[in-house]
Amino acid sequence: MKEVILTIKDLRKNYGPKGVLNGVSLQVRRGEVIGYIGPNGAGKSTTVKIMLGIEDDYSGEIKIFGHDISDGNIEYKRKIGYVPEIAEVYDNLTGQEYLTFVGELYGLESDLADYKAKSLMELFGVGEVYHSRIASYSKGMRQKLLIISSLLHNPELLFFDEPINGLDANSVMIFKEIMTQLAAQGKTIFYSSHLMDVVEKISSRIILLHDGKIAADGTFEELKQQNTKGSLEQIFNQLTGFSEHREIGTRFVSIVEEM
Amino acid sequence: MQDYRTLKLLDKFENLFCRFGIDYKIMRNILQVKLTMDGRRVPTIFSQNAKKKDQETNNQYIKSLWIYVLFGLFMIPFVLMGDNYLFQMSLFYGIFTFFSMTSMISDFSSVLLDIRDRNILFPKPVDKRTISMAKMVHVLIYLSFLTIALAGIPLIVALIKHGFLFFLTTVLSIILIDLLIVVLTALIYLFVLRFFDGEKLKDIINYVQILLSLGIMVGYQLLVRSFEFIDLSISLEHQWWQVFIFPMWYGAMMEVIMNSNAQLFHLLFTLLGILMPLLSIWIYIKLNPVFEQNLQKLSYYGKAKEKRRGKFGPFLLRIICRTDEERAFFRFAGSMMKNERDFKLKVYPSLGFSAVIPLIFIMNGFNTNLDQLSTSKSFLTVYFSLIIIPTILVLLKFSGKYKGAWIYRVAPIKQLKPMFSGTIKAFIYKLYLPVYLFISIIFIALFGVRILPDLFVVFLNACTFAVICFMVLKKFIPFSASFDDYNQNSNVAIFIGLMLFVALFAGIHYAATLISFGIYIYLVIAILCLGTLWKLAFNISWDKIEG
Known part of the structure; x- marks a missing residue:
């Protein structure tokens, strides 16, 4: 067995009286690609945010690289890359300025960060906007910038929250290939998405979160055996107890047609 | 990205920051980014062109400072007036406080209450103390521009008219007032953030800002009213509530130093003037983690009740x-x-x-x-x-x-x-x-x-x-x-x-x-x-x- 990178024990978090996370426990080993899925509001992004120190006030224990993150030491963040779901960016900077800045925050030399960022932007087909303001980027360009900014410092552990949001089909293929290569290099990837077919293909292990608890955890094959359904989408529906899509769709359209 | 003269000046204090446990290099990077962004508050549609880079140095805020230079001129009469320093300098500092505090509330609240920093910087290996210090310095840089614009010319006049000691005391007082203003604003926000959350909070901040603006105006009125003009000589009745009008602390300090008028009342005010800024900074540093934590509340949205429409x-x-x-x-x-x-x-x-x-x-x-x-x-x-x-x-x-x-x-x-x-x-x-x-x-x-x-x-x-x-x-x-x-x-x-x-x-x-x-x-x-x-x-x- 490979070394344990990440351990979460009984993680709980409340926003007001409502519990967002109600006791999540999991363990991740080096080189795993985890598909972290669940319905809207299940607590996926919150889990990730807590691990990165954006949110605090949780109960439970989180260990990353064998180190409890609640002690205020932030060194563990040096080896983490993060693409947030709703990404705030200082968008009146140019791509070059932003990426260099982020690189420097992770302790890279300015020139090295600049060189890496430029090469990666070019490979991703957005080299020509490297010196333009981020505010002028299209959604896809922005997403590529975010992916690059999460990888500049060659992290060990990656958190991708809806990373292919807004990417075209070709870029998605590039991205999937990057993920596969990164995993082959022994990087650990924590990947959350709503696109079930993508998760099904790239993940070595799938964790389904429902109502702030883990509803399923295992490889795709294991999940299939347990649930007797064919695709991950169907398993997802079954585990989250959802079967009314047809009725809801019908009612929805009938209200649309009311005038 | 260009390097800024302000930052080069700041480099001189590198050791000081390091002693407080601040990662100076990172802080400098953050500030450089912030200053660059501040300089770019122009419509992005026109600036997609990378060639227009040389235009980027214009900082709208710096450009708008000339109006404060103008306001500063109004303060000169109070410097020249005579030697009733308690009166004239209290007014002088009062006006100064008024302008810098209103500017602080309207222009820098966004800096103090920025939660974008949290989402972008917190996942990075950057110490929280460094981030909040960067925030503080960011505000102070602008406040010092503002201060120079506002008080620069009156200070030169003061140097010529009253000599070096007067000049030095005024500079010191102004620095203390600046610190007090920044911390006071932050503390008020902290206080509000402490007790409320969610949407309500932002509303309350709004109202606090309004009340503050009004409070400053009323305070200014009280300040004027503290002095009664009798036969061209000005006498002051000491009242307990004058303790809360902090520009008077510094007026009293001037009175003590220049007129050697060391009444108990004046000494007390002078002491307050020196101690309170230091004390408030200490409180601020102690409470800052709480502040940052409560800041997070700004991004929460509670469930709102449906409002019924009246008839x-x-x-x-x-x-x-x-x-x-x-x-x-x-x-x-x-x-x-x-x-x-x-x-x-x-x-x-x-x-x-x-x-x-x-x-x-x-x-x-x-x-x-x-x-x-x-x-x-x-x-x-x-x-x-x-x-x-x-x-x-x-x-x-x-x-x-x-x-x-x-x-x-x-x-x-x-x-x-x-x-x-x-x-x-x-x-x-x-x-x-x-x-x-x-x-x-x-x-x-x-x-x-x-x-x-x-x-x-x-x-x-x-x-x-x-x-x-x-x-x-x-x-x-x-x-x-x-x-x-x-x-x-x-x-x-x-x-x-x-x-x-x-x-x-x-x-x-x-x-x-x-x-x-x-x-x-x-x-x-x-x-x-x-x-x-x-x-x-x-x-x-x-x-x-x-x-």
Whole structure:
């Protein structure tokens, strides 16, 4: 067995009286690609945010690289890359300025960060906007910038929250290939998405979160055996107890047609 | 990215920061990014071109500082006045505090309350203390620009007139006041953040900002009132509440140092002046983690209850707006004004000012004899509340969520008239009228019911003035531009021109009070004026819209 990178024990978090996370426990080993899925509001992004120190006030224990993150030491963040779901960016900077800045925050030399960022932007087909303001980027360009900014410092552990949001089909293929290569290099990837077919293909292990608890955890094959359904989408529906899509769709359209 | 002279100056203090456990290199990087962004508050559409890079050094804020240089000139008389330092320097520091604190509230709240930093910087291996120090230094850099602009010339005058010791004491006092202002603002926010959360919190911050602005104005009044002029010599009665007017601490310090007037009272104030800033910084550093934690609340959204529509509202709306389209825009503009924080942040404090200014003029004019008041014509100071109208009409163009304006282009809007008239009506009804009613109630209490027709005329004139402002100012789609493009001083000339209209209204009003039943004649004229202008003003086609 490979070394344990990440351990979460009984993680709980409340926003007001409502519990967002109600006791999540999991363990991740080096080189795993985890598909972290669940319905809207299940607590996926919150889990990730807590691990990165954006949110605090949780109960439970989180260990990353064998180190409890609640002690205020932030060194563990040096080896983490993060693409947030709703990404705030200082968008009146140019791509070059932003990426260099982020690189420097992770302790890279300015020139090295600049060189890496430029090469990666070019490979991703957005080299020509490297010196333009981020505010002028299209959604896809922005997403590529975010992916690059999460990888500049060659992290060990990656958190991708809806990373292919807004990417075209070709870029998605590039991205999937990057993920596969990164995993082959022994990087650990924590990947959350709503696109079930993508998760099904790239993940070595799938964790389904429902109502702030883990509803399923295992490889795709294991999940299939347990649930007797064919695709991950169907398993997802079954585990989250959802079967009314047809009725809801019908009612929805009938209200649309009311005038 | 360019390197900044400010940062090079800051480099000299590297050791000091390191001693506090700050990662100086990272902090410098963050500040460099922030300063670059501040310099770029220009429409992004025009600047996609990488070639235009050399234009980027213009910082709108620095450009706008000349107006503070001008304000600074008003402070010179207090330096030159004589040697009653407690009096004149208290006033000097009072004015200084007033300008820097208002600027602090309106311009730097966004820096102090920025939660974007949290999402971008927290996942990176950056110490939280470094981030909050960067924030603090960021604010201090601007505050020192402001301070130099405001106090620079008066300080040189002071150096020439009173010599080096005076100069040094003033510089020290000003630095202490600056620190006190920053920390005080932050502490007030902290206090608010501590007890409330979610949406409510931002509203409360809004109201605190308004109250603060008002509080400063009232404090300034108290300061003036502390001194009574008797035969050109000024005597001061010591009162316990003067302890809370902190510019006086520094006035007292000057008195002690320059006049060797070491009364217990003065010494106490001097001591407070030195200790309080240091103490407040200590408190701030202690409480900062709490502050940051509570800041997180800003991004939470609680569930809101559905508001029931009363019966009276829709009925009134039917009277105010005649067409469905106009009603739609009225409601839309009304809820934008009510809900949008960026907008409220800019507008509400000035609304507060406009409510207080007329009262202050009255207080200043009649601090001796209140009996005179009920028969006088000084109720005409109510016209000062009109000053705010052009400013707000310009602000109506902006929104923190300006990108939502695409909906205007997509929706099948044939005529622009209902959009503009609905928005202006919403402005008058939802923003101006409440303020005006507030002033009216106080004025009726002061002057008696006899001024009721006058107040009615003034309100009609305010509406007319709003329409005139709309016609004179550039046309725009409401809520369609970013606040980043807002430049406070670009419209100064037009504003001053518009003020002449206010003077005209007030002048005619004064003339009307001289003849019997003049006010009723004026009332009829005002109604006709408003009716005609309203018909003419809003026939605007898409191609006249700017931006």
